[in-house]
Amino acid sequence: MTKEQFVVTAAQMRDIEGRIFAAGMPVAALMEKVGRLISDSFARHWQRLQSIIPLSPLFQGGLGGSNVGILAGPGHNGGDALVVARELHFQGYQVWIYQPFAKLKELTSQHLQYAQNLGIPCFTELAELPSCDFLIDGLFGFGLEREITGNIAEAINHFNDWNKPIFSIDLPSGLHTDTGEVLGTAIRATHTFCLGLWKQGLLQEQALEYIGQAELIDFDIPLADIHAILGEVTKIKRITKTTVFDTLSLPLSPTTHKYKSGHLLLISGSKRYAGGAILTGLGARASGVGMLSIAVPESIKPLLISHLPEALIIGCPETETGAISHLQLPPNTDLSSFNAIACGPGLTTDATPIIEQVINSDVPLILDADGLNILAQLGTISTLQKRQNTTILTPHTGEFHRLFPDINYQDRVKAVQTAASQTGAVVLLKGARTAISNPEGVVWINAESTPALARGGSGDVLTGLMGGILARVVNKQVNIEDVVAAAAWWHSQGGILAVKERTELGVDAFTLTQYLIRVLKLSIEDIL
Numbered sequence: 001m002t003k004e005q006f007v008v009t010a011a012q013m014r015d016i017e018g019r020i021f022a023a024g025m026p027v028a029a030l031m032e033k034v035g036r037l038i039s040d041s042f043a044r045h046w047q048r049l050q051s052i053i054p055l056s057p058l059f060q061g062g063l064g065g066s067n068v069g070i071l072a073g074p075g076h077n078g079g080d081a082l083v084v085a086r087e088l089h090f091q092g093y094q095v096w097i098y099q100p101f102a103k104l105k106e107l108t109s110q111h112l113q114y115a116q117n118l119g120i121p122c123f124t125e126l127a128e129l130p131s132c133d134f135l136i137d138g139l140f141g142f143g144l145e146r147e148i149t150g151n152i153a154e155a156i157n158h159f160n161d162w163n164k165p166i167f168s169i170d171l172p173s174g175l176h177t178d179t180g181e182v183l184g185t186a187i188r189a190t191h192t193f194c195l196g197l198w199k200q201g202l203l204q205e206q207a208l209e210y211i212g213q214a215e216l217i218d219f220d221i222p223l224a225d226i227h228a229i230l231g232e233v234t235k236i237k238r239i240t241k242t243t244v245f246d247t248l249s250l251p252l253s254p255t256t257h258k259y260k261s262g263h264l265l266l267i268s269g270s271k272r273y274a275g276g277a278i279l280t281g282l283g284a285r286a287s288g289v290g291m292l293s294i295a296v297p298e299s300i301k302p303l304l305i306s307h308l309p310e311a312l313i314i315g316c317p318e319t320e321t322g323a324i325s326h327l328q329l330p331p332n333t334d335l336s337s338f339n340a341i342a343c344g345p346g347l348t349t350d351a352t353p354i355i356e357q358v359i360n361s362d363v364p365l366i367l368d369a370d371g372l373n374i375l376a377q378l379g380t381i382s383t384l385q386k387r388q389n390t391t392i393l394t395p396h397t398g399e400f401h402r403l404f405p406d407i408n409y410q411d412r413v414k415a416v417q418t419a420a421s422q423t424g425a426v427v428l429l430k431g432a433r434t435a436i437s438n439p440e441g442v443v444w445i446n447a448e449s450t451p452a453l454a455r456g457g458s459g460d461v462l463t464g465l466m467g468g469i470l471a472r473v474v475n476k477q478v479n480i481e482d483v484v485a486a487a488a489w490w491h492s493q494g495g496i497l498a499v500k501e502r503t504e505l506g507v508d509a510f511t512l513t514q515y516l517i518r519v520l521k522l523s524i525e526d527i528l
């Protein structure tokens, strides 16, 4: 496991930190190490920003020079900030410190004293502050324990209004470390340097507007200490490239053949939503699945063949409204002929019998879109518990609410855990930070994505991609939640690459399908 994968609460971080100190690491030495790592990372970012931003019409005149305002709190987050202040002072930056607290932790107080003796200007009043080019926020880290009020809240709002780049240490001051909730008010950072291990709050949707670009500063926490606190089977994890490639089963075996690379059945589309079937098929194509069969209403079969000549298109009898009325598989084929079924995009809610049929099969099954809407209408979600094989549900927030009206989805991690435990399925809740849980509550969070993916058809691509990966690897002793996580990661990385080349407006669902293999290739080159 890489460090990037672990996700901790404030209490877990404190316990891990406690073990390191109990083993003999001096607190001051750790703060010194962390402070220097932050200073180095900051200097790298600042040089990069200075080279890019003067070219931007948004920042006429560039970012300015190297005047730094350091916001120092009373605890060790403030201590880190004061180490950074000292380091930047010696690197030639013009530094000032804002420190409005009457009582400081001892180590923090010592660093403040040294900074003052070095002649770094220190201020306690907002009105006295000189201007600066950027701010470093070390007011509060994981020790924030109540709402921020009074003059500190006022100061935070004031700094946000300056519209300067703000680099937050550990997490933007004011965010709850576990839930990402704003406690009173919070710094709106442009960058966050998360220390040691990812804090759970930074992966929650409600924190996203505050954290800017986040990176992990690894300060060499021994793995033994992490496992001692989080356990050997970590419950909440962040998807990384390494974990995805462990699942994708690459390179292919030289002796593979098409049936060994999986046979996926997609059930999708209707006369009204033919595009959904095409996009799902193109998503599945990118997965490299060995055999692809697509069941659609008879009338749209020619269209599907023209887009996916490699797939076996199964034309099915249709209802008056142009939905599939029932499955009509080729001779000598039944549902057990497939390694996985992905069902739902573009079906309309008239395809009810299909959903009953696939639920009753014992083939690994993904239900999405209208598959989920029909499931909600049938009110038979509890029957999923009886399925003999894997079920995966991939709702967006609206579908989730229709399926699980009693589950509060404000805390998305808890929501997916509850939904997975109630259904025995792996549940993926789509969003800016997609969360995935297995029935035992093991959660993956997809921490890198782009709002460019919030467009019609994007989910259909995900369903096809996931179906293809599932069919390829389902017999290879993989964890199903790892397959779902791999698909979510691959899909969003495709979107991120497409944004880089085409802007946020250039990522329609069809274009996205064209980026899936490109991003895979870049990732493989990166890993090798």
Ligand SMILES: NC(=O)C1=CN([C@@H]2O[C@H](COP(=O)(O)OP(=O)(O)OC[C@H]3O[C@@H](n4cnc5c(N)ncnc54)[C@H](O)[C@@H]3O)[C@@H](O)[C@H]2O)[C@@H](O)CC1
Binding pocket: 013, 014, 017, 030, 031, 034, 073, 074, 075, 076, 077, 078, 079, 080, 105, 139, 140, 141, 142, 143, 144, 145, 146, 147, 148, 149, 152, 169, 170, 171, 195, 196
């Ligand atoms: N965990 C680790 O391994 C390391 C932690 N370090 C730093 O230590 C930080 C945690 O330090 P602390 O535990 O001292 O906590 P913080 O520095 O986050 O803040 C705690 C202080 O803030 C006060 N406080 C809390 N809520 C307040 C509020 N709403 N209004 C006013 N005052 C409030 C508390 O009374 C306490 O004095 C981390 O975020 C990180 O920056 C690093 O120095 C080194 C490594």
Ligand SMILES: [K+]
Binding pocket: 077, 137, 138, 139, 140, 141, 168, 169, 170, 171, 172, 173
């Ligand atoms: K902070």
